[in-house]
Amino acid sequence: MKxxxxxxxxxxxxxxxxxxxxxxxxxxxxxxGFVLGAGAALxxxxxxxxxxxxxxxxxxxxxxxxxxxxxxxxxxxxxxGVEALSPAVARALGVYLPLIAVSCVSLHxxxxxxxxxxxxxxxxxxxxxxxxxxxxxxxxxGAATFIGAVRELAGSGTLSFPMPGSQAFLFSLGxxxxxxxxxxxxxxxxxxxxxxxxxxxxxxxRKRSA
Amino acid sequence: MARTTKELMVENLLTSVxxxxxxxxxxxxxxxxxxxxxxxxxxxxxxxxxxxxxxxxVAGADPHILRLYRVGGTGPVxxxxxxxxxxxxGVAMVATILGADGQLQALxxxxxTGIRSPFTRAxxxxxxxxxxxxxxxxxxxxxxxxxxxxxGASESYLLNSxxxxxxxxxxxxxxxxxK
Numbered sequence: 001m002k003x004x005x006x007x008x009x010x011x012x013x014x015x016x017x018x019x020x021x022x023x024x025x026x027x028x029x030x031x032x033g034f035v036l037g038a039g040a041a042l043x044x045x046x047x048x049x050x051x052x053x054x055x056x057x058x059x060x061x062x063x064x065x066x067x068x069x070x071x072x073x074x075x076x077x078x079x080x081g082v083e084a085l086s087p088a089v090a091r092a093l094g095v096y097l098p099l100i101a102v103s104c105v106s107l108h109x110x111x112x113x114x115x116x117x118x119x120x121x122x123x124x125x126x127x128x129x130x131x132x133x134x135x136x137x138x139x140x141x142g143a144a145t146f147i148g149a150v151r152e153l154a155g156s157g158t159l160s161f162p163m164p165g166s167q168a169f170l171f172s173l174g175x176x177x178x179x180x181x182x183x184x185x186x187x188x189x190x191x192x193x194x195x196x197x198x199x200x201x202x203x204x205x206r207k208r209s210a
Numbered sequence: 211m212a213r214t215t216k217e218l219m220v221e222n223l224l225t226s227v228x229x230x231x232x233x234x235x236x237x238x239x240x241x242x243x244x245x246x247x248x249x250x251x252x253x254x255x256x257x258x259x260x261x262x263x264x265x266x267x268v269a270g271a272d273p274h275i276l277r278l279y280r281v282g283g284t285g286p287v288x289x290x291x292x293x294x295x296x297x298x299x300g301v302a303m304v305a306t307i308l309g310a311d312g313q314l315q316a317l318x319x320x321x322x323t324g325i326r327s328p329f330t331r332a333x334x335x336x337x338x339x340x341x342x343x344x345x346x347x348x349x350x351x352x353x354x355x356x357x358x359x360x361x362g363a364s365e366s367y368l369l370n371s372x373x374x375x376x377x378x379x380x381x382x383x384x385x386x387x388x389k
Binding site: 029031032057058059062066069070073076077080081083084086087088089091092 | 221222224225228229232233235236239240243246247294300301302303321322323
């Protein structure tokens with residue numbers, strides 16, 4: 001049983017169900033999922049780079065609040081960047097962009113911070129390091145983008161990636177909206193549940209065949 | 211070894227300074243972004259009105275009516291507003307020009323999400339133009355000249371009617387005050 005659970009860990013979204021709140025609530029289109037995932041991944045990358053500094057100069061008792069403050073600052077900077085690029089996307093994501101998208105993954109990064117720091121100092125103590133955190137960030141980005149794309153395709157019948165000043169789209173099913181439920185938060189839970197189940201089934205099948 | 215009070219104070223002070231610096235960075239970036247957003251919407255409004263708009267908004271701070279400017283230059287009294295309009299399938303940032311009587315004279319979508327959003331249809335806003343003040347905005351999708359554009363987006367249609375009605379009232383009130 002323990003070994004099966006351990007196999008679910010690699011993907012933070014489908015395996016660990018981590019940071020799913022913004023994905024369920026706000027990632028109802030390809031561009032929303034892409035922005036949420038990219039913002040979270042970027043913040044984790046910057047946080048990983050700064051953690052050794054925090055742990056080197058900030059005393060133990062102040063590390064947690066200092067790290068959380070840095071994570072919150074990064075989240076706000078990402079939100080400001082998105083607002084500068086596309087005010088409409090920033091408004092569509094609302095509070096999920098500055099508050100939840102990054103802090104969920106950042107907190108996950110903080111959980112493993114000591115191992116990462118030790119590796120960067122050359123005092124390797126385990127398998128987890130900055131590299132594994134960055135891989136998890138990339139997996140989160142991929143999962144968020146995929147969920148957004150699936151929900152947009154099922155809910156609106158399109159795959160679009162609007163840029164400021166244009167309405168570029170990649171694919172459209174015509175005028176029909178197959179199942180608008182998938183664009184709503186309830187549909188987000190359905191999509192996430194199905195994808196998580198598929199992910200676990202694939203892992204189990206691979207484990208059996210190995 | 212136990213730390214002295216002085217050492218603890220220095221640690222606290224250094225941490226506070228570091229967090230303060232972070233706050234300054236975040237505040238500076240946010241200010242720069244806000245200022246560029248305001249410049250962009252002022253440019254769109256100036257293009258739409260054909261005249262410059264005031265550098266400072268005469269009203270603002272609303273979830274939908276973001277900022278309201280007075281249009282400068284010579285000619286009839288005009289007001290420009292930047293709006294954020296919601297739809298179940300997307301959000302649109304809209305620049306509008308209104309007369310002193312609250313009538314909607316021109317409108318332009320300058321940023322939007324979702325290609326299935328009704329805002330991306332060219333005729334979506336045509337029913338609102340020339341309305342406001344004495345000629346109220348259509349209060350139901352049935353009043354629209356183009357029901358096909360309304361199909362599947364009644365909620366946003368009614369919400370936008372409310373936003374434009376509020377905007378018209380605010381413009382008339384500002385015009386009455388001479389602002």
